[in-house]
Amino acid sequence: MTEEAGAEAPKKDVLRTTDDDARRLAQDLVRRARYGSLAALEPGTGHPLASRVALATDLNGTPVILTSTLSGHTSAILADARCSLLCGEPGKGDPLAHPRVTLFAHADRITRGTPDHDRLRRRYLARHPKAELYVDFGDFAFFRLEIERASLNGGFGKAYELKEEDLVLDPSICAALAEWEAGAVEHMNDDHHDAVKLYAEVLCKAPAGDWRLATLDPLGMDMTAGDLGARLWFDTPLIRPDQLRQVLVDLVKKARAANN
Numbered sequence: 001m002t003e004e005a006g007a008e009a010p011k012k013d014v015l016r017t018t019d020d021d022a023r024r025l026a027q028d029l030v031r032r033a034r035y036g037s038l039a040a041l042e043p044g045t046g047h048p049l050a051s052r053v054a055l056a057t058d059l060n061g062t063p064v065i066l067t068s069t070l071s072g073h074t075s076a077i078l079a080d081a082r083c084s085l086l087c088g089e090p091g092k093g094d095p096l097a098h099p100r101v102t103l104f105a106h107a108d109r110i111t112r113g114t115p116d117h118d119r120l121r122r123r124y125l126a127r128h129p130k131a132e133l134y135v136d137f138g139d140f141a142f143f144r145l146e147i148e149r150a151s152l153n154g155g156f157g158k159a160y161e162l163k164e165e166d167l168v169l170d171p172s173i174c175a176a177l178a179e180w181e182a183g184a185v186e187h188m189n190d191d192h193h194d195a196v197k198l199y200a201e202v203l204c205k206a207p208a209g210d211w212r213l214a215t216l217d218p219l220g221m222d223m224t225a226g227d228l229g230a231r232l233w234f235d236t237p238l239i240r241p242d243q244l245r246q247v248l249v250d251l252v253k254k255a256r257a258a259n260n
Helices: 020-032 072-079 115-127 129-133 171-191 193-203 241-259
Strands: 035-041 048-054 063-068 082-087 100-109 140-153 159-163 212-217 220-225 228-233
Touching: 020 100, 020 140, 020 159, 020 220, 020 228, 035 072, 048 063, 048 072, 063 072, 063 100, 063 115, 115 129, 115 140, 115 171, 115 212, 115 220, 171 193, 171 212, 171 241, 193 212, 193 220, 193 228, 193 241
Parallel strands: none
Antiparallel strands: 035 048, 035 082, 063 140, 082 100, 100 140, 140 159, 212 220, 220 228
16 A cells, blocks of 8 residues: 555545624624523633523623622632633524534623723623622622634534634724713613614514613614514624714614515
8 A cells, every 4th residue: 555545635624714704693693692601610620610601792792791709600710711602592403503603711800890890780781681689799790701712603514713803893993982882872762762673673673572772882783672682783883973873863764664
């Protein structure tokens, strides 16, 4: 047998080239997720510890969790900040045929009384209002899961490797929005509830409900109606605060036209 004949065949690269569609799918899986599976290393044993956690996202797309120091996964990420987060819900049929993304991250505890804490507290409660019962307890803390890289499985034969910048926005893009997001959300819910309902039910094709705007970010908006959630992506990212009004007006016109 010749050396050529006995040589192993080169491994087939199962990864696809990361493109804008893959980036958007991964971002969508993270931004929409109300919960995910967090994996960390158990202190003392080093054994992988998996737990379900409720999720929100910061303006730039970084996942955020609220967790008690009494829980095992909190002890784990305090001892070793390395962790992974799986996002993506199965639907009908084979659960492995549905998209999901694994984020490789490190957990960063947020100090109370800081602007970051106030912003994350508001955004988290907008997604999980029942958490207001315990969010300010002394043993609870927010953690940002700072993404280092990600593995996206878009379904059978659709594997991608993503970098941090594929999922997380540059902080400079979010700086201006951070100052006026809360006021804009409140204004829309108080004065334009009918528009929010159109965004969710017409543009996002969500079920009828008492839809409210939960959060805004440079790439889109998240809405909630009880346990239901919907996300609407903007056609172009918001860079300046003065762009928002026209974007929202155009979306209402689009929804009304589609509804006729």
